[in-house]
Every structure is written in C-alpha cells, then in structure tokens.
Amino acid sequence: MAGCRPASPNTGPAVSRAGIEPMMIESESVPQPLSALADSALDPALAAAHIQTWDWELDSSRMRWSGDDGTRPAPPHYQAFLSRIHxxxxxxxxxxxxxxxxxxSATLHVEYRSLPETGTPRCYLLAGSLIRDRQGRVERMAGLRQDITEYHDAIARLRRSEQRHSEAEALVHMGSWELDIRTGMAAWSEEEYRLLGYTPGRVSASYQKFLDAVHPEDRAAVVLEIERALQGDVKLYRVEHRVRLDGGGERHVLQQGRVGFDADGRPARLIGTTLDITDRVLAEKALQDSHAQWDHIMDFFQDAVYVVDLDDRIVRANRAFYELTGLTPETALGRSIMEIMHPHGEPVPCPVCRARQAREDTLVTMEADHPDNPVGRPIEIMVRMIRGTDAKVGAILMALRDLTRTRETEDELRRLNAHIRVLMESAGEGIYGVNREGQCTFINNAALRMLGLEREQVIGHPIQDLIHCTGGDAQPASASESLVFSVMTSGRGERADGELLRRSDGECFPVEYSAYPTTESDRVTGAVVVFRDVTEARELNRRMDYLATHDALTGLVNRHAFEQRLRMALDSSHRHGNEHVLCYLDLDQFKVVNDTCGHVAGDELLRQLSTLLHDRIRHTDMLGRLGGDEFGVLLENCQVEEALRIAQELARTVQEFRFIWENKSFTLGVSIGVAGIDRSTRDVGSALAQADAACYMAKEAGRNRIHLYQRDDVEMVQRHGEMQWVARLQEALAEDHFCLRYQLIEPAGGGNGALHCEMLVCLCNRGAEMIPPGAFLPAAERYNLMPAIDRWVVGAVLDWLQASPGELSRLALCSINLSGTSLSDEDFHGFLIRRIRESGLPADKLCFEITETAAVTNLSAAIRLIRELKKLGCRFALDDFGSGMSSFGYLKELPVDYLKIDGAFVKDILSDPVDRAMVTAIRDIGHVMGIGTIAEFVESDAIREVLQEIGVDYVQGYGIARPRLLPAPGEPLSPA
Incomplete structure (x- = not known):
C-alpha cells in the first residue's frame, strides 16, 4: 500500500493509536513465550485492535504467533515470515x-506491506525487543504486530475528501476564509483567491488584501458590517459587494461571516464564505431592466415594430412605425396593414404578405428600388408568429429595419478588420493561425522576422513540421507533442514555457507561447498561437542563478554554495571513505585598509586578493567567500600533508601581496585553520567549527600562521581566552547562578503609565558581583551554549510574570532577547512555543528581540519562528538595526513589530549629522511599513528631544533608566 511508510522509533501514527510500546524483556520475567498471551484474557482486546503477538527463537528460527492475519496461517519460521513481506x-x-x-537499536519499530495470497497488500506495524537469558545472552526476539491498513486507508480517504471539497468550492464558485483578529493572519481557500481577483499563492492572504479587492464604492459598507459583527450587533453578517478585476471589470459576491469570541468575550477570529453571485445580480438587474424596457421598447426601438391580429389589423405599434408611416395611434390601431403598406393594392402579393398569410416565419430583404418597398431605403422585414401555450398562432409580430446604418456598419467592420491586421503586423510578439489540419492560415511580420521565413513559405503549409523542435538537435516535434493540437482537442487555451522553435537557418531558440482554439458555431476550426523569444530572459535567469550562488564583489562562490559543496564532500566521506580538507582563512590587518582608505579600497583589495588566491589552488578545489574578510577553501580528495603545503602557498601569496591605494602601500597576513574531513566528521557545522577553531588558534598564536586542528586543541583553547568560560557557564546553568535585570523603555514623548521593559541576563559571581552579558555571551555563542541560556531566561521571565499578577496587569510589553543559535535550533522553537502555552500568560505582552545579524544569517529560521509565535499573539523586535544596513532588503520578509535602532547611531546624534540622517531614514522606513522604532543608548535629555523631534516612537538607555535587578516575584517594578 502506497501509504505505508517506516515509522519513527519513538513516534508514529500506529503507535500513538494502538498504544503499542516496545520493551526490553528478560527471560526471568517472561518464563513462557510471548505468544502464550494468545490464550490469556488479553486475547479479545488484542484481536479487537488487530494486534498479534509473536515470538522468534533465534537458534531454531521458529516463530510463534497469536491467532493469524485473517487470510492464512501464521508463518512458522523466520524465512517464511520474510517471504510474505512485499x-x-x-x-x-x-x-x-x-x-x-x-x-x-534498543527496540524494533517498522512498518511494512504484506504479500497476501489473494487481494491487495495489507499494511502492518511490527514492534519487538530482544529477550535474554540469565547470563545476558540473546535467546529470542518477541513483540507485537498490528494491522494498520484501515488507518492508512482513512488517511487516503481524508485526502480525497479534501480534494473533493476544493473541487466543490470551485464548482459552485464559493470560497472560504478565516481571519485571526489578534494577529491579522488570514487564510483563504483557492477559490477565495480567485473570487477576489488574485492568483492562488501569488499574494499573502490578509485583511488589507481583502479590502484592496473590494470596490471602492462598496468598501465603507463592507467595513461597517464587519464592525457591527465585531461589536456583537449581529451574529452572522451578510453583505453584498463588488470585487474589482484586473481587466477593469467587476464581480458581485455575497460575503457572509461569523465572529468567534474568546473566553473573555473579545473577538478572536472571523470565519466565513464568499459566494459568486454575479450571474444572480446580473439576472436580477436584467429582470428589473426588462420591465422598464418592455414598457418602453415599442417606443424606443429604432426599428418599426408592430403586431397584427389574424385579420391583419394592427393591434400595437411603436413610435418608429408611426414616424415611418406618418400615422398616429388613433389612425393606425385597428386598421388593416394592407391598407397602409399597399394603399393602391398589390397586383402580385409581396413576399411579406405571402408569409403572413401562410403563417410562416420569414425574413425578407428589399433594396431601395424594390417595387414593394414602401420607404425607398434598403430594408429588412421580419415576420414571426406569436403562439400560445397550445402552439396555435394568436398574432403576428412584424418588424421593419432600416438597413442603411447596417450597410454603413459593414463598411466600418471592413475598415476595422484592416485596422486589426495593422495591429497584428505591428505587434512585437509572433502570431500565427492554423486550421484543423495544422496548416498555417495567417502569420504576422514579427513571427516571420523571428523565424527568418517568408510568408509564402508558411501560408498553407503544415507549420508544426516547419518550425517546432523537440530539442537542441532541431528535430521536428510530432503533433502529439504540440500544444497547438492539444488545445484544438481540449477546446481550452493553454500556455507553454519551454517550447523550442526553429529558424530558417536550422538554429532553435526558446519561446514562451500561448495557444487558443478558434471556433465557429461552437465547433473548433483551428487555433491561434502567440509566442515571444525568451532567449534574453533565459540568460537573465541564468545570471540571477549565478548571483544566488556567487559573491557579487569577488565572483567567488558565496557561503551558501560553499556549504552545499562541503555537504556533498562530507557525504562522499561517509559513503565511500573519501578524505578531504577544509581551510578557513581570516585576513589579518584588513581592518587597517578599511579604516584608513574606506570600504571602496577594502572592496578592491578583496577583489584583487580573491583572484590571486583562486590561481593558487587546484582546479578541483573550491574557494569561497564566507564573510567580510573570511574565505574558505575545500580541498577534495586531498591528504593533510598536501593541504598544509597548499595552505602555506596561500599564506605566502597573501604575505607577498602589496595593495596600493592612493599612494599608500599595505601588506596583509592571513591566519589559516586546517581541518581534515573523514568519516568521523559529523556534519557541515562540525567541519566549519573545527576549521574556525583552528583559525582562531592561529590568530591566538600570533596571527599570520597556519594551525592544523587536533582533537587535543581543546586544552590549548582552554588556556587561551573564551574557552575558560565554558565550564563556568555550564556550572552556572547547572546551579542556577544566572539572574535577571530589567531596563525600562519609554515613549519618546514621555511616559504614559504603561510599563515596557527589556529583560537582561547577568551572571552572579560567587562574591555577589554582577557580571554583565557582554563578558560571557561571546563565549556562549561561540561554544553553542546560547540555546541553554535562552531557555533559562525564557523560563525565568515567564515564572516571574506568572507569580506577579499585579505587575503583569501594569506591564504593556516585556522584551526577551533570543540569540542567533537559538533561532536555528528547532528544539528551541518547540520549547519556546510549548512554554508560552503552558504559562497561560497573554502572549501579546511578550516581545522577542533578535539582532539584525542573527535575523539575516538565519533568515528562513527567523521568519518561521516569528510566524509561529505571532500566531500565539507574541510580538518581535529587530535589535541593533542598521549596524550593517543589510537588513533593509529583508524587512519585507521579516514581519517584525519594532526596529531597535543601533546605539552607535544614537549616542553621537547631537554632533554627527550622518548619524541623525541614519536614524531619520530608519524611522521613515519603519513608519512606512507600520513598524515601531526604539532608540537605544539614549544617555541624555538632549538626545531624547532630538529623537522625539525626528519621530522615533520609544527610547531606552541610561538617560531613561539604568538596568535594575528584577525584584522578588510579586514585588513591583520601580519606575524610571
């Protein structure tokens, strides 16, 4: 069965459903084979759950089973059991x-399909454990087997049900939607997207996008109805409105929604449907109009329309009839039509009179000089019998149309067709038409120009064989492969993006093209094809793909592409035992060039040096730029001795390099960390960490050196710098030596009574000294201790808030910092969401701060965590914003609520106009995007006044309030 997949060792649908948990069994505790359970009181329960017990003696290979699988006797030995597996x-x-x-593995846990003698395969979950004798030797294996076929069938039925639901919505043109009022997050069905004029998946569902789709004249009424529902005035609101379409048209829909309230009676969500009622509205409007139209049709119809009874007497006529004949209702009604149309009699009955007398529907055209034409202009006379429910003729409807304007219209149509031909010929896209046999019926100049053909080479010829290719070999494509013939069969227009057309010189070029069937009297007569040459577009895409994997400054592969290649090399080590070497290069004295000559000079240095380094490696190796002045070299299928030689060559190249800028000469060095990659290397992160640690040791040893990573490097690092913190931080986590401080954040214009604070972690020294986070966080980040510290901080903050209900009610927002390593830790994501839910605290009072660098470095993880927490109601702030200015390009992707402006721009804002301009720019960006701004490092009232003048929303710093120790639970926070 296609739905059967191996279950996880600890979790799986069948385990959680049936309650099967494998266990280790010793023979002392189980004197009898497990299959003896079949005769126990558990037998009915096991049978009801489709569970069998089994026992396998390893020495004899004999197997015993409780009951059977319902189709045939249980397999007597291990090989028979295997033979019945798919x-x-x-x-x-x-x-x-x-x-x-x-x-x-301690236990057996696996799903598989059986091979029954008849019927379809069934799916089973097999669980078991080893059973040992008193001496600890393995005697046998025993366990349980459960038939989970019905479970997988239920999953398949559920998927089919969801598909039918989606198809049903499309069939009745009704979409469904849901809006979380607290977070603004929305969800639309595919039909909802289409009804609102959007392509499914092209835009993010939101309340604002919904309002954008509503016709401006209807928008106020829709908002009013929604507000009434939110206020509880109505349980189910219904409102009809129009939706604007891209082509300038509109659609009428019926919007119905219901408000869901939380336990406190506050609106929590809106859920409802959108029904396309365009046909109904148009029908109602047509019906309303028809009454008025039928009231006036006789008077305002331009043709002369009149009704005669079976005695040819006029019973009704319109104004055009009276104007044509010069009569009035008083002189015409009840009078014979023969007296009016043929006052002098008719020697030979005219065709109209003959049809009327024969009670036949007809249409007669008379030119101006026809002897029976009473008006002297080309006319068309219609005769229609009016029949009752019994199909008998009760009256005759006649209409006389002046064809003068029709003839003028035909002339105009001919001129219009000529104009269309001109437009088609002036179009930039290629256009051609084919008949049912695939022969070209017309083609425009653009198509001929792109194909390099003459019109006579194409018209009347099978164009499929002439211009369509199957591939770069320019072989003709068959009709079965052509979209042109496909649309003529299906009767629906279609698009193709990867088609190839052949020029007259035999060269093929890529096109995007659309084909649409042409019809006459509901019969497909051919197709029209519109295509455009996408050679340049494909080249642009290729260029974009290149830029996505290469550093724009140096042309080297970027970090993402480098890690992909490293992952492939690591996989070859694990699979085939290949050995590789990773070198981590960090330039020494590069900052001197940047600080002395500026970033333009630094960029030029990196470009020149990248070229030199690339020339010094083997053609099979990869050089990538991993950061600002950091590079990586992957030496594939390389021994460590050879790698050290290459590293020495790279170091010598950097040392001998002289960078000249504006008559200044600079020399640089490079610290290189070398790490071998083999089967023992766990993953990409481990490989990079080892090379990075070796590079760090090279710098610690005096820079401009090469260091080979060794397992005993840990002892050396412990004697040099940050590693000294590891044991201390681990001890602090184990013995709860951390503590919390808080720093208040105020509105720039002054306090408003509500508390807004940021929680800060400190290390409590044994002598009661508070060690600030700047002293130990770098070490914690370097050695991956931040997730554990972040867990402690989150738990401590939530515990304090739970124990301080009074302060919780005063608190508007409590900010908690998250590290970059925690952002990319999926286990931490789960812990954080679970801890917030378990706390029962209002999530909208929690704000999590992540730094710009962490957000950009872990962009996908940051976006995923932010969206998950926002579903709970939490808010987010982007800390140290503007430090690299790279985050401006990511703001549209990061749904944050606040930007914390880097203090480097704030502290000198009184004297540095550039800093002021930067703060103003960040404030403007934030306000345009609806994001609040918070300025850090506000150390004086003067700085606060400037920030208030710029329009920054909130301020934080020693000039507002210094960090204070968090009081005991229940005690109040002190104001600034």
Whole structure:
C-alpha cells in the first residue's frame, strides 16, 4: 500500500493509536513465550485492535504467533515470515531487525506491506525487543504486530475528501476564509483567491488584501458590517459587494461571516464564505431592466415594430412605425396593414404578405428600388408568429429595419478588420493561425522576422513540421507533442514555457507561447498561437542563478554554495571513505585598509586578493567567500600533508601581496585553520567549527600562521581566552547562578503609565558581583551554549510574570532577547512555543528581540519562528538595526513589530549629522511599513528631544533608566 511508510522509533501514527510500546524483556520475567498471551484474557482486546503477538527463537528460527492475519496461517519460521513481506519493503525490515540484533537499536519499530495470497497488500506495524537469558545472552526476539491498513486507508480517504471539497468550492464558485483578529493572519481557500481577483499563492492572504479587492464604492459598507459583527450587533453578517478585476471589470459576491469570541468575550477570529453571485445580480438587474424596457421598447426601438391580429389589423405599434408611416395611434390601431403598406393594392402579393398569410416565419430583404418597398431605403422585414401555450398562432409580430446604418456598419467592420491586421503586423510578439489540419492560415511580420521565413513559405503549409523542435538537435516535434493540437482537442487555451522553435537557418531558440482554439458555431476550426523569444530572459535567469550562488564583489562562490559543496564532500566521506580538507582563512590587518582608505579600497583589495588566491589552488578545489574578510577553501580528495603545503602557498601569496591605494602601500597576513574531513566528521557545522577553531588558534598564536586542528586543541583553547568560560557557564546553568535585570523603555514623548521593559541576563559571581552579558555571551555563542541560556531566561521571565499578577496587569510589553543559535535550533522553537502555552500568560505582552545579524544569517529560521509565535499573539523586535544596513532588503520578509535602532547611531546624534540622517531614514522606513522604532543608548535629555523631534516612537538607555535587578516575584517594578 502506497501509504505505508517506516515509522519513527519513538513516534508514529500506529503507535500513538494502538498504544503499542516496545520493551526490553528478560527471560526471568517472561518464563513462557510471548505468544502464550494468545490464550490469556488479553486475547479479545488484542484481536479487537488487530494486534498479534509473536515470538522468534533465534537458534531454531521458529516463530510463534497469536491467532493469524485473517487470510492464512501464521508463518512458522523466520524465512517464511520474510517471504510474505512485499519485496519493496523486505530489505528495510531485515535492516531494522539486524540493527536490533547488533545492538544499534534498543527496540524494533517498522512498518511494512504484506504479500497476501489473494487481494491487495495489507499494511502492518511490527514492534519487538530482544529477550535474554540469565547470563545476558540473546535467546529470542518477541513483540507485537498490528494491522494498520484501515488507518492508512482513512488517511487516503481524508485526502480525497479534501480534494473533493476544493473541487466543490470551485464548482459552485464559493470560497472560504478565516481571519485571526489578534494577529491579522488570514487564510483563504483557492477559490477565495480567485473570487477576489488574485492568483492562488501569488499574494499573502490578509485583511488589507481583502479590502484592496473590494470596490471602492462598496468598501465603507463592507467595513461597517464587519464592525457591527465585531461589536456583537449581529451574529452572522451578510453583505453584498463588488470585487474589482484586473481587466477593469467587476464581480458581485455575497460575503457572509461569523465572529468567534474568546473566553473573555473579545473577538478572536472571523470565519466565513464568499459566494459568486454575479450571474444572480446580473439576472436580477436584467429582470428589473426588462420591465422598464418592455414598457418602453415599442417606443424606443429604432426599428418599426408592430403586431397584427389574424385579420391583419394592427393591434400595437411603436413610435418608429408611426414616424415611418406618418400615422398616429388613433389612425393606425385597428386598421388593416394592407391598407397602409399597399394603399393602391398589390397586383402580385409581396413576399411579406405571402408569409403572413401562410403563417410562416420569414425574413425578407428589399433594396431601395424594390417595387414593394414602401420607404425607398434598403430594408429588412421580419415576420414571426406569436403562439400560445397550445402552439396555435394568436398574432403576428412584424418588424421593419432600416438597413442603411447596417450597410454603413459593414463598411466600418471592413475598415476595422484592416485596422486589426495593422495591429497584428505591428505587434512585437509572433502570431500565427492554423486550421484543423495544422496548416498555417495567417502569420504576422514579427513571427516571420523571428523565424527568418517568408510568408509564402508558411501560408498553407503544415507549420508544426516547419518550425517546432523537440530539442537542441532541431528535430521536428510530432503533433502529439504540440500544444497547438492539444488545445484544438481540449477546446481550452493553454500556455507553454519551454517550447523550442526553429529558424530558417536550422538554429532553435526558446519561446514562451500561448495557444487558443478558434471556433465557429461552437465547433473548433483551428487555433491561434502567440509566442515571444525568451532567449534574453533565459540568460537573465541564468545570471540571477549565478548571483544566488556567487559573491557579487569577488565572483567567488558565496557561503551558501560553499556549504552545499562541503555537504556533498562530507557525504562522499561517509559513503565511500573519501578524505578531504577544509581551510578557513581570516585576513589579518584588513581592518587597517578599511579604516584608513574606506570600504571602496577594502572592496578592491578583496577583489584583487580573491583572484590571486583562486590561481593558487587546484582546479578541483573550491574557494569561497564566507564573510567580510573570511574565505574558505575545500580541498577534495586531498591528504593533510598536501593541504598544509597548499595552505602555506596561500599564506605566502597573501604575505607577498602589496595593495596600493592612493599612494599608500599595505601588506596583509592571513591566519589559516586546517581541518581534515573523514568519516568521523559529523556534519557541515562540525567541519566549519573545527576549521574556525583552528583559525582562531592561529590568530591566538600570533596571527599570520597556519594551525592544523587536533582533537587535543581543546586544552590549548582552554588556556587561551573564551574557552575558560565554558565550564563556568555550564556550572552556572547547572546551579542556577544566572539572574535577571530589567531596563525600562519609554515613549519618546514621555511616559504614559504603561510599563515596557527589556529583560537582561547577568551572571552572579560567587562574591555577589554582577557580571554583565557582554563578558560571557561571546563565549556562549561561540561554544553553542546560547540555546541553554535562552531557555533559562525564557523560563525565568515567564515564572516571574506568572507569580506577579499585579505587575503583569501594569506591564504593556516585556522584551526577551533570543540569540542567533537559538533561532536555528528547532528544539528551541518547540520549547519556546510549548512554554508560552503552558504559562497561560497573554502572549501579546511578550516581545522577542533578535539582532539584525542573527535575523539575516538565519533568515528562513527567523521568519518561521516569528510566524509561529505571532500566531500565539507574541510580538518581535529587530535589535541593533542598521549596524550593517543589510537588513533593509529583508524587512519585507521579516514581519517584525519594532526596529531597535543601533546605539552607535544614537549616542553621537547631537554632533554627527550622518548619524541623525541614519536614524531619520530608519524611522521613515519603519513608519512606512507600520513598524515601531526604539532608540537605544539614549544617555541624555538632549538626545531624547532630538529623537522625539525626528519621530522615533520609544527610547531606552541610561538617560531613561539604568538596568535594575528584577525584584522578588510579586514585588513591583520601580519606575524610571
């Protein structure tokens, strides 16, 4: 069964459903085989749950089973059991069993499909453990087997149900939607997207996007109805409105919604449907108009319309009839039509009179000089019988149309067709048409120009064989492969992006093209094709792909591409035992060039040096730029001795390099860390960490050196710098030596009574000294201790808030910092969400701060965590914003609520106009995007006044309030 997949060792749908948990069993505790359970009181329960027990004696290979699988007797031995497993699953089951026997896994947990003698395969969950004798030797394996076929069938039915629901919505043109009022997050069905005029997935569902789609004239009424529902005035609101469409048209929809309230009676969400009622509205409007139209049709119809009874007497006529004949209602009604149209009689009955007398529907055209034409202009006379419910003729409807304008219209149509031909010929896209046989019926100049053909080479010829290719070999594409013939079969227009057309010189070029069927009288007569040459667009895409994997400054591969290649090399080590070497290069004295000559000079230095370094490595190696002045070299299939030689060559190249800028000469050095990659290297992160640690040791040893990573480097690092903190921080985590301080944040214009504070972690020294975070956080980040510290901080803050209900009510927002390593830690994500939910605290009072560098470095993880927490109601701030200015490009992706302006721009704002301009720019960006701004390092009232003048929302710093020790639970926070 396609739905059967191997279950996780600890979790899985069948385990959680049936309650099966494998266990280790010793023979002392189980004197009888496990299959003896079949005769116990558990037998009915096991049978009801489709569970069998089994026992496998390893020496004899004999197997015993409780009951059977419902189709045939249980397999008597291990090989018989394996023979009944589906071939696609058999090796996986064997691998899992052998893993338990080898001691690699404590328990057996595997799903597989059976091979029944008849019928379809069934799906089973097999669980078991080893049973040992008194001496600890493995005697046998025993466990349980559960039939989980119905579970997988239920999953398949659920998926089919969801598909039918989506198709049903599309069939009735009704979409569904949901809006979380507190977070602004919205969800639309695919049909909802289409009804609002959007392509599914092209825009993010939101309340604002919904309002954008509503017709401006209807928007106020829609908002009013929603507000009434939010206020509880109505339980179910219904409002009809129009939706604007891209083409300038509009759609009428019926919007229905219901408000869901939380336990406190506050609106929590809106849920509802959108029904396309365009046809109904148009029908109602047509019906309303028809009454008025039928009231006036006779008077305002331009044709002369009149009704005669079976005696040819006029019973009704319109104004055009009276104007044509010069009569009035008084002189015409009840009078014979023969007297009016043929006052002098008719020697030979005219065609109209003959049809009327024969009670036949007809249409007669008379030119101006026809002897029976009473008006002297080209006319068309219609005769229609009016029949009752019994199909008998009760009256005759006649209409006389002046064809003068029709003839003028035909002339105009001919001129319009000529104009269309001109437009088609002037179009930039290629256009051609084919008949049912694929022969070209017309083609414009743009198409001929792109194809390099003459019109006579194409018209009347099978164009499929002439210009369509299957690939770069320029072989003709068959009709079965062509979109042109496909649309003529389906009767629906389609698009293709990867088609190739052939020029007259035989060269193929890529096109995007659309094909649409042409019809006459509901019969497909051919197709029209519109195409454009996308050679330049493809080249642009190729260039964009290049830029996505290469550093724009140096042309080297970027960090992402380098790590991808490193991952492939690591995989080859794990699979085939290949050995590689990773070098981590960090330039020495590069900052001197930047500080002395500026970033332009620094960029030029990096470009020149990148070229030199690239020339010194083997053609099979990869050089990448990993950061500002940091590079990585991956030496594949390389021994350490050879790698050290290459590293020495790279170091010598950097040392001999002389950078000249504006008559200044600079020399640099490079610290290189070398780390071998083999089967023992765990992952990419470990490889980079080892090379980085070796580079760090090279710098610690005096810079401009090469250091080979060794396992005993830990002892050396402990004697040099940050590693000294590791044991101390681990001890602090184990013995709870951390403490919290808080620093208040105020509105720039002054306090408003509500508390807004940031929680800060400190290390409590044994002598009661407070060690600030700047002293130990770098070490914690370097050695991956930040997730543990962040867990402590989150837990401590939430515990304090839970124990301080009075302060919680006063508190508007409590900010908690998260590190970059925690952002990329999926376990931390789960802990954070679970801890917030368990606390029961109002999540909208929690704000998590992440630095600009951490957000940009871990962009996908940051976006994922922010969205998950925002669903709970939490808010987010981007800390140290502007420090690199790279985050401006990511703001649209990061749904943050606050920007904390880097204090480097704030502290000198009184004297540095550039800093003031930077703060103003950040404030403007924030306000345009609806994001609040917070200025750090506000150390005086003068700085606060300038920030208030600029329009910054909030301020924080020693000039507002110094950090204070968090009081005991329940005690109040002190104001600034």
């Amino acid at each position: 071939p696609a699953d058999r090796q996986r089951v064997v691998d899992e069993i052998e893993s338990v026997l080898a001691g690699d």
